[in-house]
Amino acid sequence: MKAIPANSVGIVKPQLFHFDEPLTLRSGRVIEKYDLMVETYGTLNADASNAILVCHALSGDHHAAGYYDPENPKEKPGWWDCCIGPGKPFDTNHFFVVSLNNLGGCAGSTGPSSMNPDTGKPFGPDFPIVTVRDWVNSQARLADRLGIQQWAAVIGGSLGGMQVMRWAISYPDRLRHALVIAAAPKLSAQNIAFNEVARQSIMSDPDFHEGRYYDFNTYPGKGVMLARMVGHITYLSDALMRDKFGKDARAGNFGRDLRAGKLSFGFDTDFQVQSYLQYKGESFSRNFDANTYLLVTKTLDYFDPTVDYDGELSKAFANSQCKFLVISFSSDWRFSPERSREIVEALLKAEKPVSYLEIEADEGHDAFLLPVPRYMQALNAYMSRVADECGRNPNAG
Amino acid sequence: MRADLKIIESWIEPGSRVLDLGCGDGLLLAHLKETLHIRECGLEIDQEHIQQCLEKGVSVIEQDMDKGLPNFQDNSFDTVVLAQTLQALHRPDLIVDEMLRVGKRCILTFPNFAYWRHRFYLMTGGRMPKSPHIPYEWYDTPNLHHCTIADFDELCRQKNITVLDRTVVDDARRTSMLMNLNPNFFGVNAIYHISR
Numbered sequence: 001m002k003a004i005p006a007n008s009v010g011i012v013k014p015q016l017f018h019f020d021e022p023l024t025l026r027s028g029r030v031i032e033k034y035d036l037m038v039e040t041y042g043t044l045n046a047d048a049s050n051a052i053l054v055c056h057a058l059s060g061d062h063h064a065a066g067y068y069d070p071e072n073p074k075e076k077p078g079w080w081d082c083c084i085g086p087g088k089p090f091d092t093n094h095f096f097v098v099s100l101n102n103l104g105g106c107a108g109s110t111g112p113s114s115m116n117p118d119t120g121k122p123f124g125p126d127f128p129i130v131t132v133r134d135w136v137n138s139q140a141r142l143a144d145r146l147g148i149q150q151w152a153a154v155i156g157g158s159l160g161g162m163q164v165m166r167w168a169i170s171y172p173d174r175l176r177h178a179l180v181i182a183a184a185p186k187l188s189a190q191n192i193a194f195n196e197v198a199r200q201s202i203m204s205d206p207d208f209h210e211g212r213y214y215d216f217n218t219y220p221g222k223g224v225m226l227a228r229m230v231g232h233i234t235y236l237s238d239a240l241m242r243d244k245f246g247k248d249a250r251a252g253n254f255g256r257d258l259r260a261g262k263l264s265f266g267f268d269t270d271f272q273v274q275s276y277l278q279y280k281g282e283s284f285s286r287n288f289d290a291n292t293y294l295l296v297t298k299t300l301d302y303f304d305p306t307v308d309y310d311g312e313l314s315k316a317f318a319n320s321q322c323k324f325l326v327i328s329f330s331s332d333w334r335f336s337p338e339r340s341r342e343i344v345e346a347l348l349k350a351e352k353p354v355s356y357l358e359i360e361a362d363e364g365h366d367a368f369l370l371p372v373p374r375y376m377q378a379l380n381a382y383m384s385r386v387a388d389e390c391g392r393n394p395n396a397g
Numbered sequence: 398m399r400a401d402l403k404i405i406e407s408w409i410e411p412g413s414r415v416l417d418l419g420c421g422d423g424l425l426l427a428h429l430k431e432t433l434h435i436r437e438c439g440l441e442i443d444q445e446h447i448q449q450c451l452e453k454g455v456s457v458i459e460q461d462m463d464k465g466l467p468n469f470q471d472n473s474f475d476t477v478v479l480a481q482t483l484q485a486l487h488r489p490d491l492i493v494d495e496m497l498r499v500g501k502r503c504i505l506t507f508p509n510f511a512y513w514r515h516r517f518y519l520m521t522g523g524r525m526p527k528s529p530h531i532p533y534e535w536y537d538t539p540n541l542h543h544c545t546i547a548d549f550d551e552l553c554r555q556k557n558i559t560v561l562d563r564t565v566v567d568d569a570r571r572t573s574m575l576m577n578l579n580p581n582f583f584g585v586n587a588i589y590h591i592s593r
Contacts, residue, residue, distance in 0.1 A: 323456070344458060345468040351414065353436065356458040359446060374444060381451035 002073040007085045009041040009092055012066035012078075012107060019141055023103075029128040031098055033117075037062045037101040037108030038143055042092035046145070049390040051140060051148040052090060053175075054080060054099040055156030055163035058286060058296050061107035064099035082371040089379035090155070094387040098146065103138050104130045106297045112291030113214065124291055125211030132159075132303045136166040140174065152390050153177035153383070156267075157368035158335065159296070162303045165343070168320040177386055179379075181327045182368040184339035185313050185346065186304040189371070191334065194234055195297040198227035202290050211291050220290045225281035227293055232280050237331035237364035245273045313346035324354040327375065327384050329367040349391050355382070400571050401588055404429060404564050405478065405504050408590045409433055413475035416500060418462050418492070419482035422446050423455035430455070438474070440466075462495075463487045469499040476502050483507040483584075484540040490552060497593050502561065507591045509565065511545035511581045529568060530585065546581040553591065562590035 004010055015038050016060055039062045044051060054064050056079070061312045069075050078099075080296035090097050101109040104127065112127040119126075142385045143151065154167045154175045161183025168178045184191070202208060205223030209216050236244075244253035257272045269275045279290070309315035328340035337358045348356040359375045361367040402425055409415060411433045415424050420439030423446075429494045439457040441447050450457035458532040460468075463486055483489045484507055496503040508530055515526035533540065546553075546565065553560055561584030565576045565584030576583040 142438045161515045341468065348438070348458075348468060348473070349470055351436075351473065353438075354458065355451065356460070357458050374448075377448055378451055381448060384452070385454045 001070055002067075002075075004067060004070075007087045008077065008081065009066040009085050011070050012039055012041065012063075012068065013041050014062055016108060017142060017145060019138075019164070020147075021141070023134065023138060023141075024278075025128055025134045025139055026131045027129055031110070033067035034103060034110035034138070035108070035114075036110075036138065038142065039063060039065075039078075039099050040146075041065055041097040041099075042095050044096040044148070045390070048146075048148050049150070049152060049153050050094060051096045051098060051143075052091070052153045052155060052386075053140075053143070053151050054084070054097060054207070055154065055158045055160035056099065056102065056133075057158035058300065059228075059284070059293075060160070061105060062099050062101040062109075063107070065097070073192045075179035079369060081370075082376070083379065088382050089376060091383065091387060094390070095152065095383075100139065100142060102130075102135045104292060104299070106289035106292040108381065111289065112211070112295060113289045123212040124214060127291065127295065129295060129298050129302070131299055132162050132305075133170060135299075136163055136170055137168075139163070140171055143174070149174065152386050153179060154198070155179040155181070156183075158183060158302055158365065159303075162300075162305075165305055168322055168324070169316050171322045172319045175322045176354070176389065177325065178322045179325045179327070179382070180340075180343060181331055181344065182329055182335050182340070182365055183326075184335040185342050186306070186340075187301055192276040192301050194334075195228060195301055198297055199231050199294055201226035201230070202294055205290075208290065211294070213290065221282075221285045224288060224290050224293060227281075228284040228288075228353070229281040231275045232277060234334045235365045237333065237362055239331055239362045240364055241273060243362065245271070245276070248289075254354075294346075312341070314349035317350040317352055320350070320352055324333055324352060325378075326354060326356045327359060327368075327378065328357075329359050329361045329363070329365070329372075329375075331362050332365045332367060334365040334385075341380070400446065401480075401506060401566055401586065404566070404588055405480070405506075406432065408504060408562065409435065409475065409476050409503075412436070413471070414438070415476045415478065416440065416469070416474040417478045417480070418496070419479065420446070420450065420457060421480075423450035423453045423457060425478065425480065426450075426455045427453045462492060465491070466495045466499055469495075471498055472501055474500045476500055476504060478504045480504075480506045481508070484543050488549060489542050489544070490556075491525070492557070493552070493558070497591070502590065502592045503521065505549075505587075507544065507549070507587055509546050509581065509584045509587050510543040511547065512585050513582050516582075546587050548589065549589065553589075559592045560589060561592055564588045571588075 015204045017036045060079050064076040065078040086093050101107040104111045112123050116123045156163045156164045161180040164178045164180045181253050202223035205220035207218040208220040242255035245257045248257045305316045306313050326340050326344050328337035344356045361372045406496050416437045417439045426437040440460050442461050477496040486492050518526040565580040566572050567585045
């Protein structure tokens with residue numbers, strides 16, 4: 001047995017939920033049946049008022065906290081373990097936390113790598129493009145299934161934050177608090193450009209086979225690796241990279257540490273940042289489906305909650321009834337503080353209650369996943385009020 | 398409850414929308430939420446104060462008002478409050494303009510530099526006045542633009558600002574007959590209720 005920290009949710013087990021009711025997508029296409037892979041932490045209270053939904057970002061999944069294997073000492077916990085657990089901001093002593101793998105994903109929910117019942121083969125490129133709105137519609141059905149009429153809070157960072165905004169717009173009476181972290185009202189041309197490089201990397205891999213690589217028993221791993229490498233750069237900040245790859249004082253603070261202590265005068269991997277990116281890209285490509293990566297970058301590109309509201313975000317929020325907490329990080333250049341301030345401005349214009357924090361952090365976009373002290377304190381304070389509202393668990397410490 | 402907050406409270410309509418610039422730990426807004434069920438919004442740059450607002454459940458936005466309020470709509474608040482901060486801003490006149498643009502009515506409080514003790518301090522000692530509510534040295538004070546009640550009255554005249562009400566209070570935030578007789582001489586703190 002490995003030692004599991006006392007403030008961990010411990011060993012967890014995902015559950016598969018099957019849905020038979022067809023889901024009409026924004027594109028007009030219909031998914032007849034689908035599965036959602038879900039994890040929950042904590043206990044739903046008697047009046048189902050203490051449920052919070054955690055929405056994952058581009059490469060996330062349902063495994064947000066805890067561990068699977070009690071024996072494996074090397075296993076890393078879920079992707080938001082710093083926030084979910086007893087005594088943590090999303091305190092499982094008080095909240096029932098729900099996390100799911102979104103439709104189109106590759107971690108157990110129905111997606112491009114799932115079997116298409118019509119053909120007996122994986123969907124591949126035939127899987128429809130799903131939008132944030134479609135995801136939120138599927139999440140609402142999951143809430144129905146779990147007996148949750150209204151979330152105490154819906155929470156997410158990056159693409160997760162976009163789902164939170166969509167909840168506040170599409171289901172105004174089904175959440176009391178919206179926590180929108182490191183997000184943007186919609187992608188800019190620069191954001192879309194990075195996604196396009198990622199897609200071209202995957203689609204130009206000779207093993208891609210127009211997305212039908214499953215049928216050829218191949219996998220466009222090189223393409224996914226390149227896609228992830230370019231994505232990964234946008235998640236970090238210049239300052240963080242200088243720090244991370246600049247341990248050698250002789251190289252100054254430029255992060256130019258060498259791998260072998262000298263230049264190769266060839267096209268080998270000279271600098272540590274090169275091998276780091278290659279390693280990150282390579283290990284990601286082994287665990288993520290290429291078609292899902294393509295799909296989710298499109299989901300990001302298409303996100304625009306203002307389409308039905310004359311391009312005005314404040315009009316989109318007009319019917320929202322929840323309170324908002326918007327958080328950005330100083331060194332995030334993928335979705336910079338400026339983008340979060342646009343969300344805040346729209347909420348102010350719509351006369352909605354909103355709090356906004358700009359957290360000083362060097363970790364870039366990835367900071368939203370990390371236990372930055374001020375960020376954790378703020379989430380703690382805010383969620384503690386939310387816990388008070390739903391009636392704290394009297395038996396909890 | 399502080400007497401100056403009581404005066405501010407008496408000028409605010411129940412259920413109205415209130416913006417507090419430099420809201421500190423959220424004390425005023427939390428109180429007004431409880432008593433008058435206002436819809437609150439605080440502006441603050443101090444991290445500790447922002448944390449205290451979150452703990453109180455007061456909506457707070459991290460923003461530097463010295464850069465203006467461009468993200469706030471005209472007439473979007475019933476009342477905009479600026480308490481004990483006017484003198485610490487880079488351009489107090491511009492923030493007054495912004496307050497009157499965003500709010501239908503505004504409430505301002507500031508220490509009156511022409512209070513007789515300050516005058517006495519400067520006249521006899523020949524040094525910049527210090528007192529319990531202006532405890533700083535001239536070189537480390539956050540107060541960039543001290544003004545007097547007469548100065549602020551003049552600003553209101555120049556900008557055609559309507560003074561709906563004005564009260565002066567002492568350090569204990571009480572008012573007295575003497576202060577009302579000659580506010581600019583006996584008043585320690587001024588509280589203005591203004592509109593365009």
